[in-house]
Amino acid sequence: MKALDAKLFRDLWRIRLQALAIALVIGCGVAVVIMSFGAMRSLSETRDAYYDRYRFADVFAKLKRAPLTLVDDISALPGVARAEPRIVHYVTLDIPGLDRPAVGELVSLAEEGKAALNAILLKEGRYPRPGHGEVIVSENLAEAHGWHPGAAFQGILNGRKRTLVVSGIAQSPEFVYILDPGQLVPDNKTFGILWMPREELEATFDLDGAFNQISVTLMRGASEPDVIERMDNLLAPYGGTGAYGRDEQLSHAFLDQELQQLRTIATLIPPIFLGVASFLINIILSRLVETEREQIGLLKAFGYGAGEVGWHYLKFALVIVIGGLAIGAAVGLWMGVQMTTLYQQYFRFPFLYYRIDPFVLLASFAVSLAAGMLGTIGAVRAATRLSPAVAMAPAPPATYRRSLFEFIGVAQWIPAQTQMIIRHIERWPLRALTTSLGVALSGGLLVMTFYFFDAIDELIDSYYFRSNRQDATVDFLEPLDPRAVGEVGRMPGVRLAEPLREVPVRLHFEHREKLVRIYGILPNTTLKRFIDVDGKSFDVPPEGIVLGDHLSRTLGAQVGNTIRTDILEGRRGVGEVRVAAIVRENVGLSAYMEADALNRLIGEGPAVTGAQIMIDPTQTSAFYGTLKETPATGMVMLREPAIASFRDTLAKNMLVVISFYVVFGVTITFGVVYNAARIMLSERARELASLRVLGFTRGDVAYILLGELALLVAVALLPACALGYLLSWVMSHAMDTDLFRIPLVVRPSTYATGVVILILSAAASALAVAWRVNRLDLIAVLKTRD
């Protein structure tokens, strides 16, 4: 059927812009699927391969000190395959050229090639010689400071300042995501891993023949909780703070969270996009087919069967959908590579597999095809069901009714053109509704996209300013006498220092449990603030425990419930405590108690593990300088650099991802509005041309057409905002993880941005259509009936 195919391609060419707009909408849906699933799959396969090759452990435990002989007992536990002990210490670093102190996680290194677990991958240089102050540093730190083997810096090791020399640069499966505990995102300048020969560490920290961390791998089929319980029992006498699985290993947990969020995006957003796309294809194609009514009648009159005619229009849709798939696949693959590359900067992988799941590819194709076909089949069936005589007859003049305005008697105040608009909408309410709904959906997508920026701002604001008002936190790394806080308070530049007590604990409620930290807070301190779920602040209650809202959900414990506590420090008592309040918390899983109440719970006297401080902003450098020289402070976390790196990392990461979605949202919006306008034009070209012939100006005619468009867009604005909030709600809930939550805060400016983009795309489409109105060929329109 060559002639029919010629018709197909010429008709497609005639509506090429419209077809492109539809194809782009479909392409967006497909691209998101391919990008998200591609990045997810690539990341998880890369991770699995890396873990496997470098023997990443399954269970980890920290303790105070245990003799190496205990390792055999742990290896012998049922379910344990291999165990590897090591020594780990946090040390303060003084890095040339860096004003603030940095922190190194000093990890003992097995001899080259002998590491049973958590092997490192040496990227540059060589293994350190014991006794020379040589270390292998993690790639992130080396990159941040431009180090190569031979570079030197200072470290305070066990109270003595020493010069450390870089012998090599490495990566490790344990530190794919290198994060200073207590931070939200990595700061590569101020935190890194240092690997040092075991014997040198033993000597430096007086841990001869001992270890303070142990990692194990499990045998196939072993129960992780069982092993954890047995390890906890074995390690309790040695100050074990609770063994934990990969799910609580920091790097793994972050990686996992990222994968989880990718999965959420991949499973949540594409259906929204594909849904919008198929909805659009549905209206657009069915209205397109409607405008082809006479031609369908004609083909049938010539003896083309319903099947042949149907197939002709299906092919029409197919070309558009397949075009969309091709665009989507190409863009999706490209973006998948971009995303994966982005992750490589964010996560430290030695290699990266880029994988595309053929099933995902086919599934997204199938769904879009089905959506496109479904939209077309319905319209074509309706058109071919008409007898050819009826199909070919010029559609009878629509029966308009008196409009609502006439009914309520204000019609005489409304200009005739406006009445035409209103009657047209009232005559085809479903068309008007679908147009507005399409606009509302795409607007909702836009609002949801921009919502992420609000969420990040809110996260920073609530975590760094409203809930935690300190400029810096000093972590002593072990319980000390409360007087230690006074010493911090006397450092230059410190305006205020408040004590902090941190106790590792396993909380149990019903059958659920969670390994967390309880923070002891002195009453009448000001830096830590508790804000309840309604946004009101409250003081730490004198009795009972305060749970973060996410922790309370995880445990299923409400205010008034009594939860069981396994303290993993000191006397390691088991106790019970009542939930006194729930505090809103977007970051981590924490619990809080009044300091005395906490001391009673753990049965110990007052002690501190850290201090929260306010700094005089004019004396920051004096404060930093002192910190660098003070051996006993342990580890310091600073707010300003943390926020800067948080924003910086997110700016790099989120911005790329979000801008993808913004492009999608804008494309869809434009696609919807432009198509609605074009279809309106083709449906009404005759009528409008007749008006022109009767002497109406171009402006009058454009007003009738664009006025309707403007009205339909205006009506959609509020629902767009509502849908945007709904979608944000869905995203915020779906992205809930233990590490942090995306708060549900949609600012007015976000709605405004969405609305403005909607209006701009509507205006752009209107311009494109107005140009066509100006070119309406009066003679041609009146002469021919197609």
Next chain:
Amino acid sequence: MREANKAPDRRAIFRTEGLTKVYQLGEIAVQALQGIDLVIAESEILVLLGPSGSGKSTLLNILGGLDRPTAGRVFFKEHDLTRASDRELTQFRRASVGFIFQFYNLVPSLTARENVALVTEIARDPMRPEEALDMVGLTPRLDHFPAQLSGGEQQRVAIARAIAKRPEVLLCDEPTGALDSKTGSLVLEAIAKVNEDLKTTTAIITHNAVIAEMADRVISFGDGRIVGEQRNPRRRAASELTW
């Protein structure tokens, strides 16, 4: 020269019995056809005359299998079209009927040649599109799109399209309605030539009484009924007609 009523040997192509068509428009029922009994013989030219709204198009559409009657029966030769399935009607239109419409109904995105090919591609023993267009004198316009043709030329393309499949019947609904007299008689000439050359049974709707002179038989319509029938003793050549 021939006389239709003196040719009882000629086979009936169409036969209708009490053909009725009612359009239901909400509350109102429009009686478009009210019991039409009519026989159309092989290779005759029949003209249907009548005021607008009298049911001519409705009858033609039913004869051509484009529509179904509300009551009564239509036979095409021995086939009862009223009982035919959609598939059979499609087959009937494809194989046997050529249509010419008042508004030409060309596919705007196809050239003259392609508009004809649209039909020849699915016909059993068609002419080549070029041949059909040559019969209506459009060889120089083969590759023009409808928008590039005058009304008369478009209508001649429509005729070429209708005859290219060598149909047994040619149904023309006001083929000159939109044309001036000179172009109109060109179109009618083409129709008469096809009837002469291919012995195609031809029905032409018009409300122009002059055109009736080229027919073998003239049926007058009024209000959904046949109100008069007249046989022309002699057909006039289309070229002689002016109005």
